[in-house]
Amino acid sequence: MFENVGFSELLVLVLAGLFILGPERLPDAAAWLGRTIRQVKEYATGAREQLKNEMGPEFEQIRKPLEDLRELRNFNPKQAITKHLWDDQPDEKPNGHPSTGYPPVPTEQAPPQRPLAHNERPPYDPDAT
Template sequence: MFENIGWVEILIIVVAGLFILGPERLPSAAAWVGRTIRQVRDYATGARDQLKQEMGPEYEQLRKPLEDLRELRNFNPKQAITKHLWDDQPAEKPNGYPTTGGAPAAIPDRAVDRPLQQGERPPYDPDAT
């Protein structure tokens, strides 16, 4: 529940509560917040247990798709696309460079770069312009 809150944030909340409520009311307010959080957690646990008892085996069939949806919160589209495209680990990426961790890809047969002769025109690719 509070997994992203660090000590700095808690310290800021305590200092703000000290200024807002004052030192005499801060302990009772902190106790009230603790009791309320505990009560909400108990309600959620009780509701889940009651649902599990009433539904029986169908509860697991309902829980599985919900777990899959929970995994979507951590969905990284770049990682998913990379995994989908490169799952079979081809020897060569589309840009011609070898993949990391595999055997180096064969260099495609291309004309060896050489200096142009006097009066020779450079190659022209109409699709590149």
């Protein structure tokens, strides 16, 4: 819940609470906040367990797409591109083609190049210049 709150943000929140509530009421407010958060977590856990008991195996079928959505929230484009570029095995789809779904484009094999002999001029391509 407070994963993205750093020390400086927490310090600002404590100082704001100290100024707003005063030093006498701040400990009581912090205790109330802790109890409330704990109670909300217990309600959520109880609701999840009740759904799991009532739905049975269908609960897992519903939970799987929600887990996929949670993974999208933590999506790192740099990591995905690196994996895509440097992964040896492409993702195979059921049709047997790579992850794009299209068959791979056939590539022509270039003739092997031989080293130039002494004083031999390299080939010249007027269209390439």
